[in-house]
Amino acid sequence: MVWMPFQMLVGCSSPAPVERGGRRSPHPVGRWPVREDAPIGGGHVPVLLDAVLEALDTAPERRLLDGTFGGGGHTRALLDRGHHVLAIDCDPDAEARAAALQTAYGARFRFRAGNFTDLAELVGDERFDGILFDFGLSSFHYDTAERGFSFRHDGPLDMRLDPRRGRTAAEFLANASHGELAQAIRIFGEEPQWRRIVEAILETRESVPLRRTVDLTRLVEGVVSRRPGPPLKIHPATRTFQGIRIAVNEELQVIEAVLPQAFAALRPGGRLAAISFHSLEDRLVKRFFRRMAGQPEHDRDARPQQERVCQARVLTRRPIEATDAEVFANPRSRSAKLRVLEKPYATQTENHDPSHPPSRF
Numbered sequence: 001m002v003w004m005p006f007q008m009l010v011g012c013s014s015p016a017p018v019e020r021g022g023r024r025s026p027h028p029v030g031r032w033p034v035r036e037d038a039p040i041g042g043g044h045v046p047v048l049l050d051a052v053l054e055a056l057d058t059a060p061e062r063r064l065l066d067g068t069f070g071g072g073g074h075t076r077a078l079l080d081r082g083h084h085v086l087a088i089d090c091d092p093d094a095e096a097r098a099a100a101l102q103t104a105y106g107a108r109f110r111f112r113a114g115n116f117t118d119l120a121e122l123v124g125d126e127r128f129d130g131i132l133f134d135f136g137l138s139s140f141h142y143d144t145a146e147r148g149f150s151f152r153h154d155g156p157l158d159m160r161l162d163p164r165r166g167r168t169a170a171e172f173l174a175n176a177s178h179g180e181l182a183q184a185i186r187i188f189g190e191e192p193q194w195r196r197i198v199e200a201i202l203e204t205r206e207s208v209p210l211r212r213t214v215d216l217t218r219l220v221e222g223v224v225s226r227r228p229g230p231p232l233k234i235h236p237a238t239r240t241f242q243g244i245r246i247a248v249n250e251e252l253q254v255i256e257a258v259l260p261q262a263f264a265a266l267r268p269g270g271r272l273a274a275i276s277f278h279s280l281e282d283r284l285v286k287r288f289f290r291r292m293a294g295q296p297e298h299d300r301d302a303r304p305q306q307e308r309v310c311q312a313r314v315l316t317r318r319p320i321e322a323t324d325a326e327v328f329a330n331p332r333s334r335s336a337k338l339r340v341l342e343k344p345y346a347t348q349t350e351n352h353d354p355s356h357p358p359s360r361f
């Protein structure tokens, strides 16, 4: 079979830290950095948009699936290029934003409310030329105090992407075992001082329930010591909030569950593009892509080459990252990594030949 090289030219650079301030804070003003990943000017700005378009805008009138509609930034750009988009989001607030696109683009745009972990059920027999995932939160989540995602705004400790289902962050914090809290804050949050935060949560909840974002923010501020050296670039509660949010929404499990379903929903020649913001998300995507391409999934994957089946082509040997200019304009893009996989036109029976590594951008 002939692999078509994917000619995407996007500058990759180390993301530069960007400091922002001036936002309402539930804690004493000026004590801690208050950066959260909202873009300058508010609203949600789609990350790595040029790269996503180059991955998915490959021919006129493509049938595309946006599995994480959010503010509809990527979807709108794809609709503006004449494509047909079916979009999914589990957040009820996204439904109202989708309704506005419906009016503007008519039948070329459709929306289904649901969790992408049920993708096969949500799309049925429909097949796509391209599928996009832009995992995680949109800026709307951080900006809406009632959703409980932000340490910048006081609100109920909710953090559910779909507030109609599952346990809230407050319920998680009230009931989670030491091991579950450690997994959330240490593994998902990558918080070096996780031990002290977990102990403080367990001790505090004996007498006072953690119900509001300000309760959790103050608890973390109280136990996280300032290290000597340069001032912190992020608020000390950033990682704790991230880890608890990932646990509450089972974000890693749903990514693992959706990737094979998305691949199955691709037409031959179709492309799967996934944007991750967390190293654990990116690892899941990378390993799935490598498995589909018949490559070792990780350094310790010692299966013999003849046991691997090549069903796809990885188009991004290394993930695409935001340029310094994009990071400056949209701090949320700082940690974004885009990987793209292509399903071949015909079933490829031969195994991956390591002497012919995948093409790259």
Ligand SMILES: C[S@@+](CC[C@H](N)C(=O)[O-])C[C@H]1O[C@@H](n2cnc3c(N)ncnc32)[C@H](O)[C@@H]1O
Pocket (backbone or CB within 6 Å): 044, 045, 046, 047, 067, 068, 069, 070, 071, 072, 073, 074, 075, 088, 089, 090, 091, 094, 114, 115, 116, 117, 134, 135, 136, 137, 138, 161, 254
């Ligand atoms: C980063 S935002 C997407 C932003 C979008 N690409 C844009 O340009 O506006 C991620 C969206 O995916 C949604 N989401 C996250 N996990 C989901 C899941 N498991 N099922 C459905 N939607 C999910 C969130 O509610 C959020 O709206």
